Amino acid sequence: MSIESILAHLQEPSLREIVRFWGKARGDRRCPAWRDIDPVALAPHLPILWAWRWDETEQTFIGRLAGEAIIDVLGPGFRGTRLEDYFTGRRGPIVMSRYRRIISEPAAMCNQGRICSHSGRVVGGERIVLPLAEDGQHGDGVFGATVYRMQGYGRERITTSELQTADFFAL
Numbered sequence: 001m002s003i004e005s006i007l008a009h010l011q012e013p014s015l016r017e018i019v020r021f022w023g024k025a026r027g028d029r030r031c032p033a034w035r036d037i038d039p040v041a042l043a044p045h046l047p048i049l050w051a052w053r054w055d056e057t058e059q060t061f062i063g064r065l066a067g068e069a070i071i072d073v074l075g076p077g078f079r080g081t082r083l084e085d086y087f088t089g090r091r092g093p094i095v096m097s098r099y100r101r102i103i104s105e106p107a108a109m110c111n112q113g114r115i116c117s118h119s120g121r122v123v124g125g126e127r128i129v130l131p132l133a134e135d136g137q138h139g140d141g142v143f144g145a146t147v148y149r150m151q152g153y154g155r156e157r158i159t160t161s162e163l164q165t166a167d168f169f170a171l
Helices: 003-009 013-026 043-048 068-074 092-104
Strands: 049-055 060-066 107-118 121-132 141-149 167-170
Touching (some): 003 107, 003 167, 013 141, 043 049, 043 141, 060 092
Antiparallel strands (some): 049 060, 049 141, 107 121, 107 167, 121 141
C-alpha cells in the first residue's frame, strides 16, 4: 500500500512528516530497520517519538525509545521495560495485541480522538504506529509518535471500549 492512504488519514503535520520519513527510509522494502531511523533527521519530533523492539525469546515488546512528551504523559521507566509491565493496569493486553498485528501483517496504525486514559484522565490526540523490520520484510519492532492534546479532556468517565478506535493500513 502507498503511504498516501496513511497520510490522508492523519491530521497532525508532525505525524505526516514522520510517516514521510518512514516511507523514505524503507525504500522498496516493506519496512525500514531500526538502523534506518535517523535521530538527526527526526530531531524536531524527538519529544513525541517512541519505539519498542520485539523480543522473540520473551514473546514481548521491550521499550527502546521514549521522548519527553511521551514520558510526561505515560510516566518514566519506558526504556528496557517489558510492554506488559509498563502498561500494567493501562490497557496492556490491547496495546500488545495491536502491536503484534502491526509486526505480523505488517500494517500501520492510526488513533485519533480519545487515545488513552492515564491516572483517571482522558487524553486526546493523534498517534501513528509503524512497523520496523531488520530484514525489511518481517516485523521486529514498532516505531511511533503521539501528539497529545490535554485541552478539552478531563476526568470524565468513559468506558475502555471508547478508547479502542484504531485504523489499520496493510503495507
